Every structure is written in C-alpha cells, then in structure tokens.
Amino acid sequence: MADIKLTNLNKSYGAVQILKDINLDIKSGEFMVFVGPSGCGKSTLLRSISGLDSVTSGTLEIDHAVVNEVPPSKRGIAMVFQSYALYPHMSVFENIGFALENQGLSRAEIKKKVEAVGEMLQLTSYLTRLPKALSGGQRQRVAIGRAIVRGAKVFLFDEPLSNLDAALRVQMRMEIAKLKRDLPNTTMIYVTHDQVEAMTMADRIVVLKAGVVQQVGTPMELYERPNSVFVAGFIGSPKMNFIAGTPAKGLKAKTIGVRPEHFEFSTAKTDIAGTVDYTEILGSDSFLYVTTPSGMLTVRQPGRTEIKTGQKLNLKPIAQHVHRFGDDDMRLAN
Amino acid sequence: MTAQIIYAFITVVLGVGGCFGYFYGSNWLLDRIFPANASNDASAVRNLRIQANTRPWLFLGPALILLSLYLIFPVIQTFWLSFHDRAGNKFVGFANYAWAFSDDEFRLSIFNNILWLAVVPALCTLMGLVIAVLTDRLWWGNLAKSLIFMPLAISFVGASVIWKFVYDYRGEGQEQIGILNAVVGYFGLSPQVWIALPFWNNFFLMAILVWIQTGFATVILAAALRGIPEDTLEAATIDGAGPFKIFYRIMVPQIYGTILVVWTTITVLVLKIFDIVLTMTNSQWDTTVLANLMFDWMFRGGGDFGRGAAIAIVIMVAVLPIMIWNIRQANKEQGGH
Amino acid sequence: MLKSFSLEPSRIALNLAVLFIITLWTLPTAGLLISSLRDKNDIAASGWWTALASADRNQVGRMKGKADQVEKDGKFVISGNLFEGQDAVSGKVSAFGSKVQAPEANAAGSTVDLEGGQTLNVNVDGSYVLTSPTAFDNERGSRVFFISSQPPRFTTENYETVLFSEGIGRSFVNSLTVTIPATIIPILIAAFAAYALAWMKLPFRGLIIAIIVGLLVVPLQMSLIPLLKLYNAAGTFMGVPSKTYLGIWLAHTGFGLPFAIYLLRSYIAGLPKDLIESAQIDGANDFKIFRRIVLPLTFPALASFAIFQFLWVWNDLLVAIVFLGSGPDQLVLTGKLNALLGSRGGNWEILTASAFVTIIVPLTVFFSLQRYFVRGLLAGSVKGG
Numbered sequence A: 001m002a003d004i005k006l007t008n009l010n011k012s013y014g015a016v017q018i019l020k021d022i023n024l025d026i027k028s029g030e031f032m033v034f035v036g037p038s039g040c041g042k043s044t045l046l047r048s049i050s051g052l053d054s055v056t057s058g059t060l061e062i063d064h065a066v067v068n069e070v071p072p073s074k075r076g077i078a079m080v081f082q083s084y085a086l087y088p089h090m091s092v093f094e095n096i097g098f099a100l101e102n103q104g105l106s107r108a109e110i111k112k113k114v115e116a117v118g119e120m121l122q123l124t125s126y127l128t129r130l131p132k133a134l135s136g137g138q139r140q141r142v143a144i145g146r147a148i149v150r151g152a153k154v155f156l157f158d159e160p161l162s163n164l165d166a167a168l169r170v171q172m173r174m175e176i177a178k179l180k181r182d183l184p185n186t187t188m189i190y191v192t193h194d195q196v197e198a199m200t201m202a203d204r205i206v207v208l209k210a211g212v213v214q215q216v217g218t219p220m221e222l223y224e225r226p227n228s229v230f231v232a233g234f235i236g237s238p239k240m241n242f243i244a245g246t247p248a249k250g251l252k253a254k255t256i257g258v259r260p261e262h263f264e265f266s267t268a269k270t271d272i273a274g275t276v277d278y279t280e281i282l283g284s285d286s287f288l289y290v291t292t293p294s295g296m297l298t299v300r301q302p303g304r305t306e307i308k309t310g311q312k313l314n315l316k317p318i319a320q321h322v323h324r325f326g327d328d329d330m331r332l333a334n
Numbered sequence B: 001m002t003a004q005i006i007y008a009f010i011t012v013v014l015g016v017g018g019c020f021g022y023f024y025g026s027n028w029l030l031d032r033i034f035p036a037n038a039s040n041d042a043s044a045v046r047n048l049r050i051q052a053n054t055r056p057w058l059f060l061g062p063a064l065i066l067l068s069l070y071l072i073f074p075v076i077q078t079f080w081l082s083f084h085d086r087a088g089n090k091f092v093g094f095a096n097y098a099w100a101f102s103d104d105e106f107r108l109s110i111f112n113n114i115l116w117l118a119v120v121p122a123l124c125t126l127m128g129l130v131i132a133v134l135t136d137r138l139w140w141g142n143l144a145k146s147l148i149f150m151p152l153a154i155s156f157v158g159a160s161v162i163w164k165f166v167y168d169y170r171g172e173g174q175e176q177i178g179i180l181n182a183v184v185g186y187f188g189l190s191p192q193v194w195i196a197l198p199f200w201n202n203f204f205l206m207a208i209l210v211w212i213q214t215g216f217a218t219v220i221l222a223a224a225l226r227g228i229p230e231d232t233l234e235a236a237t238i239d240g241a242g243p244f245k246i247f248y249r250i251m252v253p254q255i256y257g258t259i260l261v262v263w264t265t266i267t268v269l270v271l272k273i274f275d276i277v278l279t280m281t282n283s284q285w286d287t288t289v290l291a292n293l294m295f296d297w298m299f300r301g302g303g304d305f306g307r308g309a310a311i312a313i314v315i316m317v318a319v320l321p322i323m324i325w326n327i328r329q330a331n332k333e334q335g336g337h
Numbered sequence C: 001m002l003k004s005f006s007l008e009p010s011r012i013a014l015n016l017a018v019l020f021i022i023t024l025w026t027l028p029t030a031g032l033l034i035s036s037l038r039d040k041n042d043i044a045a046s047g048w049w050t051a052l053a054s055a056d057r058n059q060v061g062r063m064k065g066k067a068d069q070v071e072k073d074g075k076f077v078i079s080g081n082l083f084e085g086q087d088a089v090s091g092k093v094s095a096f097g098s099k100v101q102a103p104e105a106n107a108a109g110s111t112v113d114l115e116g117g118q119t120l121n122v123n124v125d126g127s128y129v130l131t132s133p134t135a136f137d138n139e140r141g142s143r144v145f146f147i148s149s150q151p152p153r154f155t156t157e158n159y160e161t162v163l164f165s166e167g168i169g170r171s172f173v174n175s176l177t178v179t180i181p182a183t184i185i186p187i188l189i190a191a192f193a194a195y196a197l198a199w200m201k202l203p204f205r206g207l208i209i210a211i212i213v214g215l216l217v218v219p220l221q222m223s224l225i226p227l228l229k230l231y232n233a234a235g236t237f238m239g240v241p242s243k244t245y246l247g248i249w250l251a252h253t254g255f256g257l258p259f260a261i262y263l264l265r266s267y268i269a270g271l272p273k274d275l276i277e278s279a280q281i282d283g284a285n286d287f288k289i290f291r292r293i294v295l296p297l298t299f300p301a302l303a304s305f306a307i308f309q310f311l312w313v314w315n316d317l318l319v320a321i322v323f324l325g326s327g328p329d330q331l332v333l334t335g336k337l338n339a340l341l342g343s344r345g346g347n348w349e350i351l352t353a354s355a356f357v358t359i360i361v362p363l364t365v366f367f368s369l370q371r372y373f374v375r376g377l378l379a380g381s382v383k384g385g
C-alpha cells in the first residue's frame, strides 16, 4: 500500500527549471500514466519520485512520510528502465536476485523467491542464461521480474516498451495489464508517449507540457472533457480538428474542437463546405481529408467510404461533441 | 635462489594484499560504523547519507595521496629548486636559466632535441601511414602489423643491445659481425663506427626510436583508416581518381585529426627521450639531449640540483602546450564517434 | 577474400613491399635471437646471418701419440678421429694438410705421403689413418690442419651461463617482484578513483579530473631528485633502508596513476547510466556496485592498462636505478643488462642471451594479449610515454 503525494514540486538543472510546481495525488494501487511531448519532463518527474534525481523544492511523500532525503533503495520503489538495464555479465537468476542479495537474504530464500518470480513470468527455463541470449520480450520480463521480486510498493516504468516491435509491444502491454491485476496493491507509475498505451492501461493519466501538469484524469475524462487545446490535441488519434473563425464565433468560442468521428454530412450551406482532398481506407475505418476555409479537417467514417477524392461536401459538427475553447485556449464551460 | 623466490612471493602477496585490504577494510568499517540497515528508518537514512559523503574519499584517497606525493610535490619542489643554487640553499633568481641558455652543452642538447623532433615524429607517422595503407588490404596484414608493432614491447635497454649489435664495428679488413657494416662492406665501402660519428650518430640513435614507435603509429592509423566510409573511396574511384590521388585527397584528409594526434604523441615522447641516449652512447660523442643533460646535472659529477631543475622545467614547459592540444584533440575525436 | 590471392602484378609488388618492410623491421631482433643461440666463438667470428648456412671453417686436430700405435703387416699404424676428444668442432672434412699455411692441400679421402715414408689418410667423417714403416716415438701426435664445413649449430649454453652464473636468473625474480605489485596496485587504486570521478557525487570533481589530466605532462625524470631526498629523509627518520620494494611499487604507482585514471575514467564513465542507477535502486552501495557491476564490465580497459603498466614497469630502467639498490637482491633485469653493457660490452654471447631473457616476458605478454594492448593504445593515444 503506498500513496504518493507531490506538493509544489520544483526541479531545476542550474538555471533551467524543468518541473514547475507539480501537485499530484497518486492513490495506492493506482496505475498512473505520465504522457507529454518529448522533453517535457516525464522522465525527470519519474526520476524525482525514484530518488535518482533530487528535487529543488517542494515535498514528496510516499505513504505519508516525506522522502525527499531518502535514498532510492529505501523508498520501497522499483524501476523498469527503457533500456532494461540488465546487468550483462550476470545470469537471469543473478539479475533478479541482486536486490535480494543486497538486502542480505539467505541463499535459500533468494532461490525460492527468484524461482517463484521466474515461474510467474515464464522465465523458468531461462534462469541460467545471460541477458544477451534472450529476446527483447524476455529481457523485458526479466526487468519486470527484478521489480517484482523485491515486493516494492511502487513500480516506476520509463517507456518500458519503446524498444520492442509493434506485435511484441501489444503482447507486453497485456502482460503488464495482467501484472497490474495480480498485484492490486502495488502503485504503478508509467511513462509513455504512446497514447494507445496511456488510454488502454491507465487508471488515470497525467498530461505534462514543459514541466507543467496540464490535466489529470481518467482516460475517458481526458478524451471527453479535455481542459485545454493542448490536451485535446494530444489525446486521441487521429488528432482532434480545431476550427477557428466563423464556426467558432457562432458558438461564442475562439476555437472549437471536433474529433474526426464527430462530423455529420449535411446539405445546409451554413455548414462547413469543403472538397475531399484525399481518402484513406483502413478497412474498419476510413479517413477523409477535407479542405475547407477553416483549414484541412479529418473526418472518420466507419467501414469503407463511398466518397471519392474531389467530391464536394458540407460538414456539420455534432453539437453535443463540440469542445469549446476560449482566448486562453482553455475549455469553456458548456 | 629458492629463498629469493619465496621472499619475493611473500613480498608480492603482502604488497598486493595490503592494497586490497585497505579498500575492503575501509569500506567494511564504514558499513559497520554507519550501518544502512539500522534499527529505525531515520537513522538508516542518516547513515546512508554519511556513507554517500564519505565513500568517494575512501575511493579517491589513495590516488590523491600518491599523486600529490609522487607528482605534485616534485613539480613544486623542482620549480623551487630551479631558482636556487646547487645544493638548494641560496636563492639565485633566474641564474640557473641564464646559465642554461648560455651553456654550450645545453645549446647542443636543444639542437639535438630539435633534430629529433624534426625527424622522428615525421618519419614514424609517415612510415606508419604507409604501412597501414599497404597492409590494409592484405590477408596477412594483421600478422605484418604485429611484427612492426613488436618492438614497442621491448625495453630501451633491450633495444640498445639489439642495435648495438646492428651497429657493431670491427676494424677494416676484419670480418664484420654488425649487419650494417657488413652491408656497407658488401658494397665495397669501408666500415664506420656509426654511433661515434659526430652529428650523424644522432640519426643512428633516432633510427631506434623510429623502429620502436612506428608500430604505434601504424596501429592507430590503421584503425582510423578502417573508419573511413568505404563509399567515399568508391565514389572517388568512380570519379576517376587513381590510387595515389585517392590516398592524399580522400583518405589523408579524413584521418587528418588522427595523424595529428599520432604526430604530437610521438613529439611529446621525443621531448622526454632519455633511455636510448643513456644506454647507447651515455651522452658521449655530442649526442646528449635535454633529459640526459638534466640527469647528468642531477646525478653525476657532484650534482647541481638547481641547474638540473631548471632544465626539467624547460622540458615541462615545452611539453605542456603540445600535451594540452593533444588531449583536446583526442577528446574531440572521441566526441565525434 | 579470394581476390587477395590473385596474381596481378600490383598485388605481387604490394606483397613484396610489405615483406621487405617486415624483414627490415624484424632483422635486428632476429639477429639477437640467432646470435644468442650460437657458440660464443662463432658470434665473434662471423655475422649471425651466416649461422643458418653451413660454413667452412679452418680447424686443427692433433693425432694420437706413440701409446696408441699398433703394428700391422709390418707397419706401424695410428688411427682415430679428428673430431673425437678434441677441441675441433665436428663437421664434414673437405680438405686437409700437414702445414698450417695449407690446410686445403689435399682433398678429403685421399692418402698423402709425408716425410720418412709415412702416409696420412683423412676421410670426410674425420677419421684418419697414419702409417709409418718405423715405430712412432713421439709422445704427442702431430697436428693435422683441415677445413671442415659446419652445419648450422646452435646451443643453449649462453642461456645456461647467463641464467645461472651471471645473475640474470636472480634479476629475473627481482623484476617480477617489482612488476607484479607495481601493475596490480595502480590498477586497483586507479579503478576506484576512476569510479569515484565518473559516478559519485563529490565536490571539486571537475577540478580533480583536470589536475590529473594535467599531471600527464610531468616528465618522470623531474620527480626523481625530490623523491630521492624524501625517501632518504623518510628512511633515516624511520630507521629503515630507503631503497625498498615498497618504495618502488609506490613510485611506479604514482607515476602510472594519471594515465590509468584518465583511461579508466573515460571507460567507466561510458558505462550505461541506467545500469548504475538500477543497481542503486536494487540497494547496492557504491562499493558493491563497483565490485559487482563496474569491475566485471570494465575488464577490457583494465586488461589494456595492465598490459601497458606491465610493459612499462618491466622495461623501466631509470626508476629502478633510482629507487632500488644495485645489490643482487634488488637489481632488476634492465639494470643488470645495463650493467653488463658496461662491463661485458664485448661479450656478445652474454649480452644477446641476457637481452633475450629480458625481452622474452614482454614479448610473450604482448603477443598473447595484443588485442587488449591495441585497444588500450587506441583509447589512450595521448599518453606521452
């Protein structure tokens, strides 16, 4: 059981402030995902929680105890690195058992625990191998095994799947989801820039931009009620359409946001007129790229579309799915 | 002899064991006094912090002490001595330096050093480059390079015996056992006492250093050559460049940085050259160089530490800028990879 | 690869050129090795390059005296072999004669008439038959001068001499006593320091690194006098001899440290950061991280520095002269060789064999660990010697 609470957390490298006034409440057993563009400070935030980087100001609490000064090994955390960070000269067994060895456990205990973890992760037949003789997915599992074996209260993952190919990534995603179910009391913090991972795995998502928390919420909250243009544009694929000008003014907003699936075709001249520039047919969905006076809009159609390139049409955003943003690019209340 | 071996073995074990003992012992003690698994968390955290602040100095301590004692202290001391008289008692200002620059032998040393500097680095680098290029495409190239490289493992004294034997001289008419005189004799010329020929003997000493250092140049340059992208050479071939043109227009410019590093490394070595002169001629026959002159003033003929120290400072001042440049260059090279 | 074996003229020229350079480079060492295996008289008499072919040689043998004569068919006969029990070096006799000026007078196998009706027959294998119509009455036999062709002939005698009676063997042990700790101690000290400078948080880190790199330029000779004074003072103060093995180990360690730290630090700093941090999270302290993670992964750099330092210490003359005594219990190989160069300058059989003994260890180290040596050179190409 471990709550994590960050209060007014700041982190600077020299004069450059990387994290700005972060306030977060992570509940025990929660799966929290950090997303944001590259360089926004996701890793730095994670490393501050782990204790590998010290914070400049603010407090960090784990289980209601301030841990700012506590070294990583005493914080009850485990970390899975993007590069896996397996010790190349140690066997899988030794890799997993290293932390236990440092805790001063007896050989028999280490053996028992490592074997149990090996079984759980289907690594039993690889325990004597060196990491270089493992596949990417197996290495990933060893890295996770190292975290599990210590019984850490908090798991920190920094883009753990980004080195894997697409198929393996899907598989490992499911394995981590399963791991989450098996360890319901373990708090997990997961950094990614893959929004499919974020949407499918997270209990809650934290969106960061330039070291500032933009929004915290469940995947559906972020999808349905993004509180700024940035979050709206960041979550969802293909990207949300942003329309300024007349259509927005009509709704008393500076910009309105419409997801590609939230358009209707209409014949009314008042709606947005455009020409289909290009179509992409994926099978389950089709995308239309439509040039309009408000810019290029993406429209999603279920199944195969009959609409051809060059065709002229009128687009009407579905009213209840329109997101309105004000002059400060923040969401306007409905 | 057996006693000696046993004695040596014990000494070795004690020396090496002592060193291991320090590192294990001091770290063990630290973990003991400030245990990381203390009863309560707060003191464990405090202990860990103390450990983290102390341990670097346990690791660095021996190195810092030895460096201060064996290098920093002597540099300061030498600097100080160079402004004092022969026994190091009386301050004499720049007198030692003034003496040095008016002394014939010092001038001769400088002249010889410059001669070495002009010849050895250039010749080693050039030979190294040529051999590296020639052996690059040869299936037995690595073997060839090892053989060129081998003298690097031989001590200067060993090399001196080898080369004294090469330069050996027997009176005219006798059968020569030195191969150089034998070759000269084969062409009908009269044998020479090579290492006693004023001025020219310098070159016979330099040959030894070239023989030793060319392997170094070869290995480094061969590695650099291997780093040249193959396609630039192919492109040049397609552009109609011949082998020589490819060599000096395409290959050499691409490894220019490495060539300079090799050149300057050997230059620094040459500035400090000592052993070859000591063992081959012992500074006789006008072959003395700065380091040997310094050595002579310090250790021979009663000794004049002031003068010796002044010469040492001259050597260091000469080496310093090249070395700094060299390290910069090497770091740049590494950064580029 | 196959292309390399093709016989285009340019390739032949290339091979020949490289062959020529290699020959030039190995000739001096080959001369040393071959000479050290030759008979000491041969070394001084002819160039080592003649040792591989059979050589003609003027020799002299003395025949047996009257004690060995037998009477046969009314003649007195002395027979024997010129190579047996004599100074002559065995070989194949090609010609012989009874006068020192003309050893080539008669072809081997022929029988010649000598004064007083005596006849002499000498065969290729050196066997001779001397006959006389009257009894021999001289105590010692007369001499035969002959030319024999010698097959290449090698001996390990020179090595036996230098190893057991010239003190080289003892010096060999001394050299090992100096070299082994003077290689291991700096590696250990430098590796710990390099790790601290690469991965540990400590004040003045940049400054310390800069100073260490700066110390790479100090010419060794410069530190000798101050250190010698210091050693003498320390020796007097503590009432111990100032020339000790401990003293030279520490000296070599001190001199080797800047390069060692420089080389190892850049290697250790290049290890993946994740690995070190992962171990920190796993609860390993720095000593453990160093021992269990860093040391095993730094092996290649350690090996290359070890080879460097080994060769450097083994081959060193100067530091040994200054910091060790010249008694048999402390004189190292290079020092011994240097002393021999002075005292036995003309005795090439001693010098060549001794020299080869001194270079055999570094050469073995070099050829067996060449890979690491090259790697170290590439990493540390800024060391100024």
Ligand SMILES: Nc1ncnc2c1ncn2[C@@H]1O[C@H](COP(=O)(O)OP(=O)(O)OP(=O)(O)O)[C@@H](O)[C@H]1O
Pocket (backbone or CB within 6 Å): A013, A018, A036, A037, A038, A039, A040, A041, A042, A043, A044, A045, A193
């Ligand atoms: N040790 C450091 N010193 C100075 N600046 C740093 C340091 N580490 C990171 N930064 C800077 O902090 C910012 C945030 O880096 P961080 O690694 O947290 O980004 P990130 O969100 O994880 O990006 P990515 O998705 O690419 O991994 C970057 O601008 C980076 O340049």
Ligand SMILES: [Mg+2]
Pocket (backbone or CB within 6 Å): A042, A043, A044
């Ligand atoms: Mg990151």
